[in-house]
Amino acid sequence: MALICFVLIVATTLIYGIIARTPDTHSNLWNEVRDGYTRTEVSWVESEPGPLMASLPLVASSSVSSLPAGGAPGAAPASAPALPAAVAPQDPSFSKDVLPIFKANCFACHSGAVALGGVSLVSYQSLTDTKAHKQLLVPGKPQDSLLMNLLRKTAGVQMPPLSPLEPDKIQTIENWIKQGGKDN
Structure with missing residues (x-):
């Protein structure tokens, strides 16, 4: 039919x-x-x-049912191939890997002249500027970094607030902090 x-x-x-x-x-x-x-x-x-x-x-x-690859009626339909899961880079850089995540997910609230909470994520300098906000980054220690606690909601607040980052993006940021959180 x-x-x-x-x-x-x-x-x-x-x-x-x-x-x-x-x-x-x-x-x-x-x-x-x-x-x-x-x-x-x-x-x-x-x-x-x-x-x-x-x-x-x-x-x-x-x-709608589809015929399998062989085209024999009554046989099970062919299933679509699964997409590979995204993998976080093991040695991420700020400019190539971390900043694009911030740009796509955080800039709506944390960029420009009036960044919410005084936290601007537009550059490495603004991220590490502790005069404007609390220390977000503890190089080499993601578990002690406020940034990671906000992304993983272990600080009581979730960032981004409406929808959390995908696990591979959080892992990319965590790997970057583990590697020393350098401006590279």
Whole structure:
């Protein structure tokens, strides 16, 4: 049944693509994955979508089964390959590894003229400036560094407050502090 639905959708796509030749307004659809839907494999159809195609409903992946690599009906569908987990660098540098993490996750609150809590993370100098804020970094001792305690929520407060950093990013910062927290 799912195969018949798939064939009908592809045939409809091709027919509408040939009949209704309007400019492609769906070129970004591949980049959007809505909640409840997954993107596990690539299908390529050469067509120019028209207004009728835009009205076709999206199909949840749980309602569509796919044939396995051999194509035998009734066999278990082929599963998508697992993505490798991100790995923290063992010898990270501030400028190449740590600063980009701060920029992507912390600069919204901790940069510019009015950095929250007086903590600016825009440079190594601002991070280590103890005149502006408490000492965030104890080189070689991540367990004693306020920065790590905030990232791991062992200081009672979580930073970033809305969503914690991914474990590999926290590990990168911890490895950098273990290596001496140098300006490199």
